[in-house]
Amino acid sequence: MKNRILIVDDSPFIRRLLQDWIKAESDMEVVGTAGDGNEAIELAQRLKPDLITLDVEMPNTDGIAALETIMKTAPTAVLMVSSVTTQGATATLKALELGAIDFFPKPQSSSSIQFAGSRDELITKIRACIGAKGVKAFGRAVKASVITGTSDKVVVIASSTGGPRALASLWSTLPKGFPAAILITQHMPAGFTESLSKRLDSIGTVPCREAKPGDKVTPGQAFLAPGGDHMLIGKGGELIFTKEAPLHGVRPAADYLFRTAADIYGRRVLGVVLTGMGRDGAEGSVEIRSKGGIVYAESESTCTIYGMPKAAFEAGGVDAQFPLHELGAAITAGIKEKIARAS
Secondary structure, X not given: OOEEEEEEOOOHHHHHHHHHHHHOOOOEEEEEEEOOHHHHXXXXXXXXXOEEEEOOOOOOOOHHHHHHHHHHHOOOEEEEEEOHHHHOHXXXXXXXXXXXXXXXEOOOOOOHHHHHOOHHXXXXXXXXXXXXXXXXXXXXXXXXXXOXXXXXXXXXXXXXXXXXXXXXXXXXXXXXXXXXXXXXXXXXXXXXXXXXXXXXXXOOOOOEEEOOOOXXXXXXXXXXXXXXXXXXXXXXXXXXXXXXXXXOOXXXXXXXXXXXXXXXXXXXXXXXXXXXOOOOOHHHHHHHHHOOOEEEEEOOOOOOOEOHHHHHHHOOOOOEXXXXXXXXXXXXXXXXXXXXXXX
């Protein structure tokens, strides 16, 4: 049975292109197309597709408003596909918070040659979104207890599809005055990570900002790897950035961060693997544990995609798995060297 796709885009050219790509896949079919948000809402309710590719900037009702209505009236897996997302990362994060599973930024040039080079990536994301569990309500958040003073431990986090929402949820459960340094690798292109870091910072628990040259591992401060650069840790705790080839198809890749953290800090590292497809973070998690550190993973029950945590677990790189609403308390307990369930 083929997966049924609804294409929504303001551009007739993009609608035709996506339609051709999807029709060429043996496991997919296009059940409808729409050029504005009102039509998207009506078709989502009537056709009940398996996935919607949804543009942001459209006449009548824009993609954000359409997404909000669709999630209330006809919950569906949604992949945001829009040129607006490359300039308006805030809109992308809003879409992810409202229930979109992932996003795909159109190339800056809308020419067929530029866009055609993105075909495989887009089809891969469509398949991943169809297989994802989508947005769900987490359990009652377990608020972490406050820790006084500072810690010489370092928390490193790997995150991908579903990650921005997972990180925001995690951030809300961490205590103010969190004593350890936090370093995050979220699979996002350049231009998006700054907005995500500001979103996390606005939650008001652990200060967070996009990392830049000159930054050093700092207790109580979180740094988010900039999109398009691998982030590593130097011997003196300085953050190092490189544009070496993508690893596991992504840049930044968490394995770079995890391995250097293990080399520099050994037993003082606490690794965390959140939702995402693929296996980034698995090898780094094994390395952290081999050096005496601890690794926690998000459990399948709350993952949008149980890919990265599963890969790390099956590789022997995970000490314990926790649902997202317990993970903040588990991390805080781990910093206090109490490896126990958070609830």
